[in-house]
Amino acid sequence: MRLWSVFRKSIREQWREPWGLALTLGTAPFFVLLYWLFFGGTTPFVVLVFEEGRPSLKADTAAKSSAGMPSKTNSPAASKTKATATTVSKEEEVSAGGQLVKLLSSLKRPRGGALMKASLVEGLAEAKQRLTRRQAAALVVVPRGFLQALAGAEATAKKPKLRIVGDFTDPQYASVAVVLNAALQRFVQEATNTPMPVEVAKEAIARSDQRTEFENYVPGLLILSVVMLIFSAAMTITYEVEMGTLRRLQLSNLSAFSLLLGIALSQVLLGTLSVLLTFGMAAILGFRSQGPLWVAILVGAVTSLSIMGVAMIVASFARTVTEAFLLSNFPLFLLMFFSGAIRPIPKVPLGVIGGREIGLYDFLQPTHAVVALNKVLTFGASLRDVVFEVGAVLVLAALYFGVGVALFHLRRMRIA
Amino acid sequence: MFDAKDSGNQEAQRSARYTNGSSHRAKTNEHPPFAKEYSPSFVYKAEEADTTARKKASVSLASAVDRAVSETWEGAGQASMAPMPVLDFASGRAYAQREEPVVAVELRGVTKRYGSLVAVDQLDLAIPIGEIFGMLGPNGAGKTTTIQMLCGLLKPDEGEIWVQGSCLSSSPDARRHIGVCPQQLVLWEKMTPLEQLVFLASAYDIPEKIAHPRALSMLKALGLWEKRDTLAKYLSGGMKRRLNLLMALIHEPSILVLDEPEAGLDPQSRVLVREYVRAWVREGQRTVILTSHNMDEVERLADRVAVMDRGQLLSLDTPEQLKRQHQQGDLLEIEIADAAQPHLEEALFVLHQIASDVRWEGTIVSMRMDSLVEHLSLVLGVFRRFKIAIQAVRTRPSTLEDAFISLTGRALRDE
Numbered sequence: 001m002r003l004w005s006v007f008r009k010s011i012r013e014q015w016r017e018p019w020g021l022a023l024t025l026g027t028a029p030f031f032v033l034l035y036w037l038f039f040g041g042t043t044p045f046v047v048l049v050f051e052e053g054r055p056s057l058k059a060d061t062a063a064k065s066s067a068g069m070p071s072k073t074n075s076p077a078a079s080k081t082k083a084t085a086t087t088v089s090k091e092e093e094v095s096a097g098g099q100l101v102k103l104l105s106s107l108k109r110p111r112g113g114a115l116m117k118a119s120l121v122e123g124l125a126e127a128k129q130r131l132t133r134r135q136a137a138a139l140v141v142v143p144r145g146f147l148q149a150l151a152g153a154e155a156t157a158k159k160p161k162l163r164i165v166g167d168f169t170d171p172q173y174a175s176v177a178v179v180l181n182a183a184l185q186r187f188v189q190e191a192t193n194t195p196m197p198v199e200v201a202k203e204a205i206a207r208s209d210q211r212t213e214f215e216n217y218v219p220g221l222l223i224l225s226v227v228m229l230i231f232s233a234a235m236t237i238t239y240e241v242e243m244g245t246l247r248r249l250q251l252s253n254l255s256a257f258s259l260l261l262g263i264a265l266s267q268v269l270l271g272t273l274s275v276l277l278t279f280g281m282a283a284i285l286g287f288r289s290q291g292p293l294w295v296a297i298l299v300g301a302v303t304s305l306s307i308m309g310v311a312m313i314v315a316s317f318a319r320t321v322t323e324a325f326l327l328s329n330f331p332l333f334l335l336m337f338f339s340g341a342i343r344p345i346p347k348v349p350l351g352v353i354g355g356r357e358i359g360l361y362d363f364l365q366p367t368h369a370v371v372a373l374n375k376v377l378t379f380g381a382s383l384r385d386v387v388f389e390v391g392a393v394l395v396l397a398a399l400y401f402g403v404g405v406a407l408f409h410l411r412r413m414r415i416a
Numbered sequence: 417m418f419d420a421k422d423s424g425n426q427e428a429q430r431s432a433r434y435t436n437g438s439s440h441r442a443k444t445n446e447h448p449p450f451a452k453e454y455s456p457s458f459v460y461k462a463e464e465a466d467t468t469a470r471k472k473a474s475v476s477l478a479s480a481v482d483r484a485v486s487e488t489w490e491g492a493g494q495a496s497m498a499p500m501p502v503l504d505f506a507s508g509r510a511y512a513q514r515e516e517p518v519v520a521v522e523l524r525g526v527t528k529r530y531g532s533l534v535a536v537d538q539l540d541l542a543i544p545i546g547e548i549f550g551m552l553g554p555n556g557a558g559k560t561t562t563i564q565m566l567c568g569l570l571k572p573d574e575g576e577i578w579v580q581g582s583c584l585s586s587s588p589d590a591r592r593h594i595g596v597c598p599q600q601l602v603l604w605e606k607m608t609p610l611e612q613l614v615f616l617a618s619a620y621d622i623p624e625k626i627a628h629p630r631a632l633s634m635l636k637a638l639g640l641w642e643k644r645d646t647l648a649k650y651l652s653g654g655m656k657r658r659l660n661l662l663m664a665l666i667h668e669p670s671i672l673v674l675d676e677p678e679a680g681l682d683p684q685s686r687v688l689v690r691e692y693v694r695a696w697v698r699e700g701q702r703t704v705i706l707t708s709h710n711m712d713e714v715e716r717l718a719d720r721v722a723v724m725d726r727g728q729l730l731s732l733d734t735p736e737q738l739k740r741q742h743q744q745g746d747l748l749e750i751e752i753a754d755a756a757q758p759h760l761e762e763a764l765f766v767l768h769q770i771a772s773d774v775r776w777e778g779t780i781v782s783m784r785m786d787s788l789v790e791h792l793s794l795v796l797g798v799f800r801r802f803k804i805a806i807q808a809v810r811t812r813p814s815t816l817e818d819a820f821i822s823l824t825g826r827a828l829r830d831e
Contacts, residue, residue, distance in 0.1 A: 005618035009607065016606040016647065244602040248663065251567060251591055252619035415571050415588070 002254055006262025010236065014270060024232045025274050028225025029281035032218065036285040039214045044117040045176040046136040047104055048127045051097030051120065053144030096146040096191075103187050104140075107179070110209045115179065131165065137172040138180055139165040150191050162188075171343065206379040207290055218282045219373040222296070223341040223366045225274045226303045230328045230335075233267040233311030238324035241315070241412055256409035264308035264401070271304030272297065290380035299372045299386065302393045306365040309400025310335070316407035339366035356388075365400070368392040519578070520545045520593075520671050520703035521566055526575035528561050528727075535561040537727035538575070545670070548697055548704040550718030550735075552711070552816075554824050558727040559707045563673055566705070567594050580670060592620065595669035597661045599676040605649040609640050609659050612648065613666045620667035627666065634662045638692060654685040661689060665696070672696065674706045678713050690717060711817040721816070725824045735816050742819035745772060745784035748795065751808040755779050759802035766798050779807070 014021055097120050104118035121127040121139075130136045141163040143149070149160035164180050166173040182200075189196060204210075237260065240246040249259060275297055279287075289296060310331045318324035336342055338361050348360035361367045372389035375381035383390075523541040527534065536558040543549045553559045564570040566577050568584050568591035576583055582590035604612050610631055617627030635644050638658045643651055648659065657680055664672055677693065678686045694717070697704055708714050714721055715735045723731045723738070731738060748771070752760075755778055764781070767774050770791060771783035785791050788811055799806055 001618055001621065001623070005615055009604070009611075009615050012611065013604065013606045243604070244598065244600060245604055247569065247598070248596075248602055248616060249619055250569060251594065251596060252616065252667070253589060253591060254619045415568060 002258045003262050003265075006254075006259055007265050010263045010266035011269070013236070014232075014266060020232060020235075021270075024228070024270050025277055027228055028221050028274055028278040031221050031224065032278055032281045032285065032287075035217045035221065036214050039212075039217070043213050044114040045138070045172060045179070047116045047118045047176065047180065048121045048130065048136045048139040049097045049101050049104070049118055049142065050122075050124050050127050050139060051095055051142040051144075051146070052124075054095055054097060054122075096142045099191075100140060100142060100184075100187055103190075104180075104183055107183060109212075110204075111212065116176070128165070131167055131170075134167065134170055134172075137166065137170065137176040140180060140184070141165060147191060150188065208378055211378060212286075214285070215282075215287050215377075218278075218287050219370065219377055220341045221282075222275055222278050222300055222373060223303070223339070223369055224336065225278050226271050226300055226307055226369070227332055227335045227341075227366060229267050229271045229274075229304055229307050230311045230314060230331055231325060232270065233264065233308055234314040234318065234324040234328050235321045236263055236267065237312065237315035237408070238318045238321050241318075242320045246412060250413055256413045257405050260308075260312050260401075260405055260408060264305070264312070267308060267311070268301060268304045271307070272301040275300030275304070289377045291376035292382060295381075295383045295386065296373055296376045298383070299369055299376065299390060299393070302390055302397065303365055303369040306393050306397030306400060307335075309397060309402070309404040310365075312401070312404025312408050316404065316411045335364055335366050339364045340370045341366050362392070363396065365393050365396045368396075518545055519543065520547070520580060521705070522578040523562070523566065524576045524578070526562070526565060526572045526577060528558075528565060528570065529573050534727050536565070536572070539727070539729055541722065541729065541732075543703060543705060545701050545703050546697065547719045548693070548706060548717050550714040550721040551705065551707040551724060552709075552714060552721055552820055553724035556726070557724040557824075559724055560675075561727075562724070563596075563675065563705070563707060567591065567596050567673060592667065593669055594671045594673060595664035595667065596673045597664035597675065597677060599679055601656050601660050603648045603656060603659060603663070606647060608645045608647055609635055609651070609662070610644040612659070613662060616663055617666045622667060630668075631662075631666060634665065638662055639688060653680050654682055657681050658685065658689065661692070670701055671703045671705065674704060674708075676708050676710070677706065678708070678710060693717065711815060711820060715816045723820060723823045730823045731819075738819045739814050739816055742822040745786045746788040746814050747782060747784055747812040747818075748788060748792070749780055749782045749810040749812070750795070750799065750806055751810070752779050752781060752799075753805040753807050757802070757804045760804060763798055763802040763804055766802075767795065770794055770798075 014024075101118045101120055104116045105114065107115040109115050121130075124141070127136070127139045131139055143160050143162070146160050146162075162184055164177050164184075166177060168174075182202075185196070202209075240249070240259075246259075279289075279293060279297065311328070314324060314327045314331065318327050338345060340361070345361065347357070350358050350360055350362075352358065368389040372381075372386040372393075375386050375389075519542050521541070521543045523539050526536055526539045526541075528536040539558075539562060541562075551559050551562070561570065565572050566579065566584075568577075568579075568588060571585070576585065578584070579590040580593045582593075584590050604615070607615065610628075613631035613634065614624055614627045617631065618624065622630075632641070632644065635641050638661065640655060640658055640662070643655060648656060651659065657677075661674075661677065664674075672693070674693070677689055681689060693704060696702060704717075706714060706718055718735060720733060721735050721738055722729055731742065733741065757763075760776070764774060764776055767781070767783055771785040774783040775781070783795070785795075792809075792811075796806070796809070
């Protein structure tokens with residue numbers, strides 16, 4: 001009865017705090033919307049092509065200018081416009097760079113839409129600057145007289161060299177470099193009319209090739225919506241401490257377990273609602289789960305429960321709601337960055353249990369949730385396929401919950 | 417009420433003779449036998465103590481318990497002729513093991529330290545059922561620590577605390593007997609008064625079907641019926657205070673701890689709360705422990721008052737007795753027409769011979785003296801003799817605050 005009362009009270013209080021409720025429920029769906037707006041489902045990679053020795057437009061413009069023709073090249077804006085030109089003129093079409101741009105621009109994603117947005121650039125230095133600013137994912141440098149060199153490549157010892165330049169720390173570079181490598185090989189084959197003796201084909205696991213960039217972000221956002229519960233749960237618990245109401249409950253002999261579980265269950269309900277809303281928003285914007293959605297929601301709910309223990313640990317050390325907010329940032333970042341929710345991280349192996357390698361980050365609940373969600377949403381896995389991950393999250397939920405209750409009792413409810 | 421027939425012990429049988437004993441006592445003008453028996457135990461404790469103050473406290477404690485129990489007994493005899501309660505204070509623990517104790521709270525040699533600071537020092541205290549007990553003391557006196565210990569929120573480093581016959585350290589459930597109304601508002605701002613009361617009752621395992629009507633009736637009694645469905649954050653300060661009090665009572669405790677109960681209340685609410693508390697005590701076997709800095713409030717409500725300072729009990733008695741024991745006389749204030757009187761200093765010298773604490777500030781000359789009525793003409797004669805014109809004369813009888821200041825001094829205290 002006590003547990004139910006605490007649960008009901010906690011739900012009432014959450015419901016009557018519209019801003020807090022809106023933040024808890026709406027943050028992840030809002031971020032899904034933002035990601036969709038920014039990436040729109042299919043975002044082509046920006047690729048620059050620089051051809052060495054190609055006559056510069058600057059020379060033409062200077063000649064026109066000296067002949068008394070009006071020119072805008074003196075202004076910096078005009079020069080910027082030149083540098084970022086994306087069109088290919090008829091003259092350029094016959095050049096190697098122009099042909100390469102045409103080829104790259106014709107590449108399509110499996111679900112349609114351009115794979116790359118390629119353009120010719122005139123200055124190497126400026127192209128590199130754009131790479132540094134991450135305004136482009138990669139730069140292909142075509143050497144002087146490339147097509148002629150290809151024609152006589154067998155006769156000469158020195159092979160023409162195509163370079164794919166980029167910022168190796170840019171996550172887009174790794175993806176685009178692979179695609180560019182294949183595209184350049186095709187370009188050379190077509191230019192030299194020499195078919196490859198073998199065929200190299202890409203093959204996607206399940207329908208992973210069908211995923212858009214936007215869809216790739218959705219599991220991470222789902223994990224974020226769940227991990228964000230640390231804030232609301234820790235602050236809800238600490239509110240009782242700060243307002244002194246915990247003292248009242250202490251006098252009633254209400255146990256730390258009943259109090260914390262009651263609050264935790266109400267937060268899990270909110271977390272599950274948040275997951276549902278996030279999926280709903282994603283679905284409206286074109287997200288398609290390859291596996292059963294209810295399994296993904298179950299993973300979200302179980303992860304919410306497991307996060308509660310962390311919130312309790314935070315609440316054990318916080319005296320005020322502000323302190324709880326500040327302290328919650330630490331586990332939030334830990335759980336987001338080291339669980340692989342944002343980007344995959346290398347495993348730090350600790351040992352083998354039951355034939356499975358256990359790593360350091362396996363003690364973070366979202367690690368398993370990320371794997372489970374990935375399996376379900378991308379590879380179409382069923383509940384049976386994610387039993388281990390769900391089980392691991394539940395075990396960690398029990399572990400963290402136990403530690404949280406013990407710490408909270410020790411620090412806040414024990415009679416000293 | 418304790419049933420003597422069920423007890424089977426000697427004291428019970430002996431006291432049963434006094435079931436109708438009010439007339440008997442009136443004739444003999446004696447205390448009932450149990451009163452004689454428990455007094456020595458407190459005297460014995462007093463002998464163990466080092467300070468004179470504690471001796472005084474223990475002796476006055478004994479007399480107060482004696483009086484309170486006698487009144488309980490007398491009332492019971494007159495009203496329902498119920499069997500006498502039995503007290504065995506001689507053996508210290510005996511009454512605590514009985515099924516129906518007559519002492520609500522007892523502290524035995526209770527000490528609490530925070531590092532090197534001794535917040536409460538070997539405190540002995542017994543508060544009988546049915547008493548409104550006041551605790552006074554400057555900041556840092558140890559009141560709050562004492563209250564927290566007897567509520568079971570702090571563990572004493574030494575000593576024992578017994579609540580309604582159960583030792584708190586071995587029976588933490590005894591905390592259920594206590595309801596605490598803290599000075600600060602301890603409410604759930606986003607819940608209505610009705611929801612809060614029902615929720616808190618559920619924390620005490622009181623089913624909703626019982627808690628709900630009880631909460632409604634309590635809200636009605638303290639004028640909160642109209643606001644029963646309004647969120648607490650929208651209630652006025654006075655309403656919140658009243659709700660704060662009800663929160664302490666929803667589980668029907670037998671001991672109510674009130675910390676500054678009238679702080680922040682308007683005069684109407686003060687009267688309402690005071691009457692409600694008095695009525696609550698009268699309703700049954702209930703006890704109130706009251707801490708306050710407001711001496712008037714304590715004087716008006718409390719049957720007995722304990723004055724604490726530096727963790728020790730300095731004095732314990734009825735407000736009247738305290739005033740009598742520690743009075744410095746009634747206060748007389750004389751307002752003179754002009755501070756630049758040529759013979760004022762001579763007059764003050766003479767006044768020092770007949771009054772104490774003579775002070776002169778601007779046009780006000782104040783002094784304290786016993787039997788003000790007798791000496792007033794003498795004082796006025798001094799002013800007449802030195803040709804000092806009087807504008808006004810004001811008198812104020814000795815108050816509990818005077819006794820308090822006398823016991824604890826005028827020096828400011830840190831928290």
